[in-house]
Amino acid sequence: MTAKIIDGKKISDEIKLEIKGEVDRLREKGIIPGLAAVLVGDNPASALYVKMKAAACEKAGIFSEVIRKDKSSSNREILELVSKLNQRDDIDGILVQSPLPSQVDEPAITMAIDPAKDVDGFHPINQGLLLAGRPMFEPATPLGIIELLNRSGNNPSGKDVVVLGRGFLVGKPLAAMLSNKAPNLNATVTVCHTGTRDIASHTRRADIIIAAIGKARFLTGDMVKPGAVVIDVGTNEIDDPTHPKGKRLVGDVEFESVSQVAGAITPVPGGVGPMTIAALLQNTVKAAKLRHHLK
Amino acid sequence: MTAKIIDGKKISDEIKLEIKGEVDRLREKGIIPGLAAVLVGDNPASALYVKMKAAACEKAGIFSEVIRKDKSSSNREILELVSKLNQRDDIDGILVQSPLPSQVDEPAITMAIDPAKDVDGFHPINQGLLLAGRPMFEPATPLGIIELLNRSGNNPSGKDVVVLGRGFLVGKPLAAMLSNKAPNLNATVTVCHTGTRDIASHTRRADIIIAAIGKARFLTGDMVKPGAVVIDVGTNEIDDPTHPKGKRLVGDVEFESVSQVAGAITPVPGGVGPMTIAALLQNTVKAAKLRHHLK
Numbered sequence: 054m055t056a057k058i059i060d061g062k063k064i065s066d067e068i069k070l071e072i073k074g075e076v077d078r079l080r081e082k083g084i085i086p087g088l089a090a091v092l093v094g095d096n097p098a099s100a101l102y103v104k105m106k107a108a109a110c111e112k113a114g115i116f117s118e119v120i121r122k123d124k125s126s127s128n129r130e131i132l133e134l135v136s137k138l139n140q141r142d143d144i145d146g147i148l149v150q151s152p153l154p155s156q157v158d159e160p161a162i163t164m165a166i167d168p169a170k171d172v173d174g175f176h177p178i179n180q181g182l183l184l185a186g187r188p189m190f191e192p193a194t195p196l197g198i199i200e201l202l203n204r205s206g207n208n209p210s211g212k213d214v215v216v217l218g219r220g221f222l223v224g225k226p227l228a229a230m231l232s233n234k235a236p237n238l239n240a241t242v243t244v245c246h247t248g249t250r251d252i253a254s255h256t257r258r259a260d261i262i263i264a265a266i267g268k269a270r271f272l273t274g275d276m277v278k279p280g281a282v283v284i285d286v287g288t289n290e291i292d293d294p295t296h297p298k299g300k301r302l303v304g305d306v307e308f309e310s311v312s313q314v315a316g317a318i319t320p321v322p323g324g325v326g327p328m329t330i331a332a333l334l335q336n337t338v339k340a341a342k343l344r345h346h347l348k
Numbered sequence: 349m350t351a352k353i354i355d356g357k358k359i360s361d362e363i364k365l366e367i368k369g370e371v372d373r374l375r376e377k378g379i380i381p382g383l384a385a386v387l388v389g390d391n392p393a394s395a396l397y398v399k400m401k402a403a404a405c406e407k408a409g410i411f412s413e414v415i416r417k418d419k420s421s422s423n424r425e426i427l428e429l430v431s432k433l434n435q436r437d438d439i440d441g442i443l444v445q446s447p448l449p450s451q452v453d454e455p456a457i458t459m460a461i462d463p464a465k466d467v468d469g470f471h472p473i474n475q476g477l478l479l480a481g482r483p484m485f486e487p488a489t490p491l492g493i494i495e496l497l498n499r500s501g502n503n504p505s506g507k508d509v510v511v512l513g514r515g516f517l518v519g520k521p522l523a524a525m526l527s528n529k530a531p532n533l534n535a536t537v538t539v540c541h542t543g544t545r546d547i548a549s550h551t552r553r554a555d556i557i558i559a560a561i562g563k564a565r566f567l568t569g570d571m572v573k574p575g576a577v578v579i580d581v582g583t584n585e586i587d588d589p590t591h592p593k594g595k596r597l598v599g600d601v602e603f604e605s606v607s608q609v610a611g612a613i614t615p616v617p618g619g620v621g622p623m624t625i626a627a628l629l630q631n632t633v634k635a636a637k638l639r640h641h642l643k
Contacts, residue, residue, distance in 0.1 A: 160482075180479045181472030184524060185516050187455075211545050219527050221480050229479060229524060232514050232539045239543035241550070244527045248534035250506050255536070 056283070056315040059205045061197075065327035068200065069113055072334045076114035079341060086341035087116035088172065088333075089138045091149040093131065093157065094124030099150045106148070109330045115337055116143065128157050132165050139167040145344055146172030146337040169343060172336035174226070183226055186233045189343075190336050195227035197328030198263060198284055199237065207261065207282045207317060209240035215255045217272065217305065218265035219246040223286055227263065252276070264305035274310030283311055283318045286325050351578070351610040354500045356492075360622035363495065364408055367629045371409035374636060381636035382411035383467065383628075384433045386444040388426060388452065389419030394445045401443070404625045410632055411438065423452045427460050434462040440639055441467030441632040464638060467631035469521070478521055481528045484638075485631050490522035492623030493558060493579055494532065502556065502577045502612060504535035510550045512567065512600065513560035514541040518581050522558065547571070559600035569605030578606055578613045581620050 076086060088110050092103045103119055110117035120134065131149070138147045147170045153159045163171075168178040174192040182188050202209050214231055218224035224244060231240040240261070245252045256262050256276045264272050265286035277283060287305030304321030312318050319325060342348065371381060383405050387398045398414055405412035415429065426444070433442045442465045448454045458466075463473040469487040477483050497504055509526055513519035519539060526535040535556070540547045551557050551571045557578050559567045564584035572578060582600030599616030607613050614620060637643065 177473045177476030177480065179472075180476030181474065182476075184475045184479045184520055185472065186514075186520070211543055213545070219481075219529070225479055225481070225524065225527070228527070228539075229520065232520070232523070232541070234514070234541070234543065239541075241538065241540055241544040243536065243538040244523075245536055246527070246529070246534075248506055248529065249536040250508070 056312040056318040059201060059207075059282075059284075059317050059319045059324060061201055061319055061324040061327045064201060064204045065197075065331040067204070068328075068331040069109065069334065072115075072331070072338055073113045075338055079338070079347075080114060082345075082347075084341055084345055084347075085114075085116050085143070086146075086338050087118070087144045088146040088148065088337045089118045089120060089141075089144045091120045091122065091131070091134060091138075091147070093122045093126055093150070093153050096152070099152070103150050106330055106333060109334060110337070113334050115334060118144070124154050126154070126157065128161065131157050131162055135162060135165045139165075139170060144170065145340040146170055146333075148173045148333070170340055172333060172340055174336065175221075180226065184229050188230070190339070191230060191332075192222065192226050193329045193332040193336065194223050194286065194325065195230055196335070197330075197332040198223075198227060198286070198325060199230060200332065201284065201319070201325065201328050202261065202282070203237045205317065208237060209261055210236060210238065212240050212260040213258060214240040214242045214261045214263065215259035216242060216244045216263045216265065217246075217252065217256070218267065218286075219244050220265060220267070223263075223265040227265070266305050268305055269303050270305070270307040272306045272311060274307065274314045277311055277314045279314055280316035281314075283315045284325065285319050285321050288321065288326070351607040351613040354496060354502075354577075354579075354612050354614045354619060356496055356614055356619040356622045359496060359499050360492075360626040362499070363623075363626040364404065364629065367410075367626070367633055368408045370633055374633070374642075375409060377640075377642075379636055379640055379642075380409075380411050380438070381441075381633050382413070382439045383441040383443065383632045384413045384415060384436075384439045386415050386417065386426070386429060386433075386442070388417045388421055388445070389449050391447070394447070398445050401625055401628060404629060405632070408629050410629060413439070419449050421449070421452065423456065426452050426457055430457060430460045434460075434465060439465065440636040441465055441628075443468045443628070465635055467628060467635055469631065470516075475521065479524050483525070485634070486525060486627075487517065487521050488624045488627040488631065489518050489581065489620065490525050491630070492625075492627040493518075493522060493581070493620060494525060495627065496579065496614070496620065496623050497556065497577070498532045500612065503532060504556055505531060505533065507535050507555040508553060509535040509537045509556045509558065510554035511537060511539045511558045511560065512541075512547065512551070513562065513581075514539050515560060515562070518558075518560040522560070561600050563600055564598050565600070565602040567601045567606060569602065569609045572606055572609045574609055575611035576609075578610045579620060580614050580616050583616065583621070 174190040269289035285304035469485040560581035580599035580601040
């Protein structure tokens with residue numbers, strides 16, 4: 054069996070086109086959704102992510118402002134910046150790109166963002182509303198994964214889903230979201246992690262496996278039920294002397310073996326990554342509509 | 349095989365004794381932990397719960413005040429009451445007994461409680477911190493269940509746990525808590541619910557089953573792996589002509605059949621119920637210590 058490839062790039066392009074249509078309609082009402090992205094320091098990966106997010110905003114007609122702060126910025130400076138962004142009327146969504154330098158108290162910064170502008174969905178209030186099953190903003194990566202499943206014909210409702218990883222960014226919120234009672238969720242979710250006795254015994258019974266464990270090529274073909282849907286959230290750099298840079302990006306899934314067993318699989322790159330950006334745009338438009346009391 | 353009975357009454361008495369010792373030490377420093385319980389209307393079950401909570405406080409040396417409001421109280425009246433309790437220096441914990449009359453907006457009341465006094469752990473901020481794995485106050489029933497497991501020699505770490513039910517009060521927060529990385533948690537958790545295709549296939553592989561599904565005698569012996577630990581969170585009233593009142597209280601577990609298969613089981617009543625009250629007292633003492641910057 055050779056798995057069908059779930060094309061995250063193509064599906065995210067469809068979503069971005071829908072968002073553009075929605076932004077056009079908002080602009081006709083004089084509303085321009087706006088996203089502020091704060092980049093502290095000069096981490097190249099962070100700079101690239103912020104650049105990609107800003108470019109995607111502009112393409113969809115969303116106003117985007119990137120605010121660069123020196124890596125020596127104090128906690129207070131970042132708090133004051135967030136406070137100003139909270140008050141600005143042209144800004145609907147605020148994201149502070151992680152990771153932050155050690156002198157900045159990341160949980161305090163997250164807590165300082167107005168929950169109504171928290172398009173990353175990491176404010177404890179938004180995490181709590183998510184757990185309670187009445188979400189306002191959900192984190193972009195889990196939201197993107199749920200969109201990816203539903204739009205690729207793999208609605209998780211009634212399915213046995215195994216999530217590998219209990220991280221704050223993906224595993225924990227995704228498990229809570231997938232368990233919620235809604236027509237596009239409603240899955241029976243198991244969360245596996247470093248403390249799990251026998252991970253393969255769980256993945257082998259799963260209809261859908263979501264690998265967000267942060268270990269290169271962790272999930273192998275022998276751990277997958279024939280026909281299962283496999284979503285790879287991992288982005289790990291491994292050494293590869295055959296590549297010009299001497300290394301390359303791989304997921305948490307051993308693509309070669311798993312794609313022989315699974316029914317459908319996401320590639321890395323081109324799977325979950327583009328969906329995360331699409332979900333951020335969705336949240337920004339949602340924030341603009343909420344602030345203007347539109348449905 | 350006949351299951352060992354996990355005596356929630358006895359274990360909760362041990363905890364209450366520990367709490368009393370801790371309260372005595374706080375009183376020596378001039379600190380008297382205080383709990384305010386708000387009871388709106390005349391629901392007999394709610395009145396009984398509040399009475400039991402207040403009595404347990406007093407026995408442990410915790411100051412307790414029950415505030416009774418008429419069932420016709422407006423949303424604004426309850427909000428104003430909560431606001432006053434937030435400001436009172438002698439009150440460390442506030443609980444507003446659920447359910448509230450329909451004219452009162454329960455989520456708004458929960459949101460109005462100072463998160464630092466939210467000993468019921470239902471404020472979205474506390475739910476969010478719980479999901480993020482850095483909890484302040486955790487809801488009493490899940491907290492009590494985790495204490496019950498650990499103090500009865502059934503540490504869930506590394507175990508396969510199946511939670512039946514995805515409710516806001518027990519299932520959802522309990523699953524998130526049990527998945528967290530901590531020596532007394534760290535379980536591999538599956539949440540089953542009305543959308544689950546084959547619940548028995550999950551319960552039969554579980555080391556620990558926690559039934560919080562709200563259906564009388566739902567879990568039967570044939571659904572349980574020999575030797576498993578079964579925690580019954582249910583409290584369902586069923587008709588029973590042999591009882592003086594014509595009805596009696598049963599759990600979500602069919603005790604007769606499950607106790608023949610399980611290794612350990614909680615009774616109803618006398619299992620989870622008393623643990624919930626002990627956990628509320630623990631949270632109240634924690635709130636008092638946090639407010640006075642004590643560890």
